[in-house]
Amino acid sequence: MIRAVVEILKRLLSGYGAFFALTEPATNLLLFATTMLNPVVGLMGALGGAMVILIRQLLELPKRDESVEIVNGILLGMLLGSTYFVDAKVMVFLAIGCVLIVAVSAILRDTLCHYFRLPLLGLPYVACAFLLLPMMATVCIPASLPNFVLDFLPITETPLRFLSPLGSVYFHGTATGGLLVFLAFFIGSPCLAFIAAAACAISHLVLIGLGFYPGTISFLIAQMNAVLTGAVIGGLYTTPGKRSITVALVASGLCSILSMSLERLLSIESLPALAAPFVLTTYGVLIALAPYRGGPWTNFWLRVPTLPEKTIEEKSLALARGLSDTSISLKAPFSGSWSIYQGFNGSYTHQSAWKHALDFFVTVEGMSYKDNGRHLEDYYAYGKPVLSPCFGRVVAFVSSLADNIVGEVDTVNNWGNFILIQINTGAYVLLAHLQKDSVKVELNSWVAPGQILAMVGNSGRSPQPHLHMHVQESYVLGSRTIPFHLSGVIHSTIANNGKRTFSLFCRPDELQTVSQPTCNAALRRALRLSVGCRHEFEIGNEVRRLEVNLDLNGQFYLQGKNNASASFICSDDLLACFNRQGSRDLLLDAFIMSLGLTPLVEGALAWEDILPKRLLPTSGPADFLWSLLKTYEPGLRFTYQRDWDPESHTWIQKGKNKTKLLFGLVNWTIETEARMCESLGVVGLELKLNGKSILKAALAGYGLREDNGIPEKNALWPANV
Structure with a gap:
């Protein structure tokens, strides 16, 4: 029972950042904290998200697509909590709305998403709200009373008031709410935070230029929709660059105008615009600049929404490995x-x-x-x-x-x-x-x-x-x-x-x-990482292990300490590691930095590779500086050189990365060295940071796991290097 409740809470928390592909617990906690600045509204939002989860569980729907539905349920709950006095009737209408959200989402996935390839976004929330609000007005549910609200910053006299539209995304359009949302964005993706702030500024300038008066609810809602539009288009669905930023900011300006127009039109029926301008503008841009238009739009959109830093990193890594959308x-x-x-x-x-x-x-x-x-x-x-x-x-x-x-x-x-x-x-x-x-x-x-x-x-x-x-x-x-x-x-x-x-x-x-290179058959055999292979390395007084496993999709991966892992492929002429997952593991990271891209060909060679930033063997201030100053940096660029050492009869493969920050005031040099024996494979690894050795590993033994049909005690052979 307790485990089931914890699982629901985890799924609920993950829903808060679903619109923005934010998955880190810290970011989602900040977004949840923003909603709880008004406790009644925040609790109603959490209840709406939980209801969506329970309804999906009762219907035995897969978890794969639930996060967007959860955030739509959260938004509906916060809308009802901020609009009406919460009583039993409101709870009933919230339950009805959550059922509608699940149903509408399923219908939209089979129609709008399938045929037009458009994302759900906040359309289920908007559609269900437009259905519920007239019914609730008919039964005369009383409006909400002034609630206890937490606000740690001055209401008007602060420059941070500029961030209020970010807070209004989570129904707390104050400087405090805006600051919390901006911090959540910045922790998850500095690029996304800056794009959202830029969209906020553009919408403000557009509305002021057209003569709209700031400080009104309509003005705030228009800016909120502009922020959503800019963040989603420029930060999640496009390949980062000048063109994507331009399109996102132009769309934000247009969205703020559309919001003012819809607010006026819908006021006739006593309905708020909600997130309708954001949904309509985003859909309009996706259709108007669809890939089939050709030219620069062919590879402009991403198939799966991804944070800018991850998109840049993935495309840079792919390009370094010979994969490109444009070549x-x-x-x-x-x-x-x-x-x-x-x-x-x-x-x-x-x-x-x-x-x-x-x-x-x-x-x-x-x-x-x-x-x-x-x-x-x-x-x-x-x-x-x-x-x-x-x-x-x-x-x-x-x-x-x-x-x-x-x-x-x-x-x-x-x-x-x-x-x-x-x-x-x-x-x-x-x-x-x-x-x-x-x-x-x-x-x-x-x-x-x-x-x-x-x-x-x-x-x-x-x-x-x-x-x-x-x-x-x-x-x-x-x-x-x-x-x-x-x-x-x-x-x-x-x-x-x-x-x-x-x-x-x-x-x-x-x-x-x-x-055309000639394959080195001996090196290919030595670095053959078959499923069940196990290598043990001595690191000081400690013995550490790397194992080769196979997942359910048939993908080979190296398993390190705890849940640290990295997938790899091995062809006749190349060993390539990718998709580093899990916790930090210096041995596994040293292996990837030393051998993450290794040509299995004859002769002395040089080459380059780009590795993920998360492999950086630093922590604290260095990581923060990288995130802040290298926002659009693709990753760690390594140069490699491999030569034959006739004395030890091993191949010595050296790698080097130099990174400079703050015009050279902060810099580091990463050096790697791998020794490969054509009979034993990798016999030694060394990782240096700024000339100081931080890991030195020597092969102690190698063999197979016992679940491969060979007893483990008989499957580990000592390495006589």
């Missing part, structure tokens, strides 16, 4: 090392609609041919295999055109022999200037990365043998190209003395060398 990821269409003959926006033919393209050729000591270069066979690229850069279906190809004599071009058939592959995004990958009769695939056949498709030739508009690759938006040959990048390649330039850099997002420049 197609492709593998290199060759083996070995090739150079870039012409890159994006190339000075020869990669212009205008065809600016996103790469031309590859092979050079030896700076030359693309041997002997005198008069014959096609003199060119190193001629006759080399062309590999598929992607999964897809062959939708067109030509293989009958003759290769040009060196120096001549075919301006009639610009692309020469080619293969056109449709990929799962709907775009088309073109590989052109192929050798005559070399195409090895059939029409409508499916291809996979690394599969041999044809040979490099000199057909079409090609003065010397080379391979052209681009991604185009339609089936029509030569249609407009779209951005793409190479993933999982090694690139180098003369400028950096040929230093080999591994990259998951590579757009090489002209004359830059790009090579």
